[in-house]
Structure formats: C-alpha cells, structure tokens
Amino acid sequence: MQLFISPGACSLAPHIALREAGADFEAVKVDLATRKTEAGDDFLAVNPSGKVPALTLDNGQSLTENPAILLYIADQNPEVGLAPAEGSFERYQLLSRLSFLGSEFHKAFVPLFAPGASDEAKAAAAVAVENHLAALDKELTGRDHFAGDSFSVADIYLFVMLGWPGYVDIDMSAYPALGAYAGKIAQRPAVGAALKAEGLA
Numbered sequence: 501m502q503l504f505i506s507p508g509a510c511s512l513a514p515h516i517a518l519r520e521a522g523a524d525f526e527a528v529k530v531d532l533a534t535r536k537t538e539a540g541d542d543f544l545a546v547n548p549s550g551k552v553p554a555l556t557l558d559n560g561q562s563l564t565e566n567p568a569i570l571l572y573i574a575d576q577n578p579e580v581g582l583a584p585a586e587g588s589f590e591r592y593q594l595l596s597r598l599s600f601l602g603s604e605f606h607k608a609f610v611p612l613f614a615p616g617a618s619d620e621a622k623a624a625a626a627v628a629v630e631n632h633l634a635a636l637d638k639e640l641t642g643r644d645h646f647a648g649d650s651f652s653v654a655d656i657y658l659f660v661m662l663g664w665p666g667y668v669d670i671d672m673s674a675y676p677a678l679g680a681y682a683g684k685i686a687q688r689p690a691v692g693a694a695l696k697a698e699g700l701a
C-alpha cells in the first residue's frame with residue numbers, strides 16, 4: 501500500500517491514521533509543483549487532479565479525498581477504534597465532522613496558500629479561518645474529542661489543520677482550548693512518528 505503525501509499538507513492526516521492503525525505502507529512524497537514523485541514518476545497517473553493524498557492498494561486500486569481515505573483506514577483496522585461502527589448514529593456524527601473539515605475548514609485556508617491570491621482574498625480568508633477557529637475553540641472547550649467520546653479520524657484531520665495557521669501568521673494564542681486539544685494529540689506516538697517522517701518534528 502502506498503500513501504502519496506506532501507509534507508505538512510492534508511495528506512498528513514491519513515499518514516497519521518495509517519501509523520495509528522499500525523498498517524504496513526510506504527509514504528511516497530510528491531512535488532506538488534511538478535506533480536512528480538521522489539522517484540520521478542508521474543503523480544497525475546495516480547490522481548489526475550494532482551492533489552494529495554492518494555492511497556494506492558496492493559491490488560492497484562486507488563482512493564482519493566481525505567474523508568474516504570480516513571474512513572477506509574479506520575474500517576480496515578476496526579480493532580484500533582478510529583471510527584464508530586457502520587450504521588450507528590455516531591458514525592453519521594463522524595461523517596458530519598469529516599465533511600465539515602473537508603468542505604468548510606480546509607477550503608477557508610486555500611487563498612492563504614495560493615501564490616496568486618490577491619491581498620484582499622487573503623485578508624478575507626484569514627477572517628474566515630479565524631471565525632472557524634473561534635467556533636471550534638468554543639466547541640472544544642472542556643472536550644478532548646471532535647466527534648463522539650473517543651479519539652477518531654476526525655481528531656487526526658482537525659489536528660493537521662490546526663497546524664496550518666502557524667504557516668500563515670494567524671496567532672493561535674487566542675484559541676486556548678484548541679491549543680490544549682492539539683497539544684494532547686501531538687503527544688501520541690503515531691503523530692510524532694508521522695511528523696518526524698515528514699521532516700516536521
């Protein structure tokens with residue numbers, strides 16, 4: 501199994517999940533500017549959109565999109581407990597959180613990382629991100645988990661995105677509950693191992 505990643509990008513979420521699950525996999529770095537892997541292979545042949553993450557199974561099948569990849573990893577390793585059982589209400593709560601992270605929170609950051617975005621677009625994006633951070637800080641006050649009562653792939657995905665404000669000069673000190681939440685997740689051995697493997701530790 502191969503996971504295609506770019507250091508610090510949203511692909512860090514499935515990278516952490518695979519390590520939490522103790523899965524046997526190879527992390528393949530992709531240069532997002534050239535769409536080439538470290539070995540010089542064409543990443544567009546794996547994911548025509550050129551975006552990471554992509555997960556390729558040993559049988560040649562591929563999956564893209566974080567929520568799908570994260571749930572696949574969780575479901576392949578049910579004993580690890582990274583997602584509630586299919587059919588349970590808690591499962592839909594998890595899906596709700598993953599959808600929010602992928603379609604709302606992640607997308608709010610996009611202009612901040614886009615080289616061609618105008619100053620106005622970046623300023624508007626910073627406000628949108630800060631609004632999300634304020635709401636998340638309130639939601640996670642006194643709570644350790646983003647979906648349900650146990651650590652899940654939603655926590656992994658949110659943890660990864662909570663690292664991004666630091667890259668774009670958004671001050672996280674205004675969000676103490678998020679700081680405490682992310683600090684606890686950062687102590688997990690699988691998280692440390694993934695950060696180290698991506699050169700981020």
Ligand SMILES: N[C@@H](CCC(=O)N[C@@H](CS)C(=O)NCC(=O)O)C(=O)O
Nearest residue numbers: 509510532550551552553565566602
């Ligand atoms: N909806 C996709 C978004 C993936 C995505 O935007 N990946 C970024 C890194 S966080 C990327 O590869 N960007 C390169 C590009 O857009 O060219 C998912 O959830 O997997």
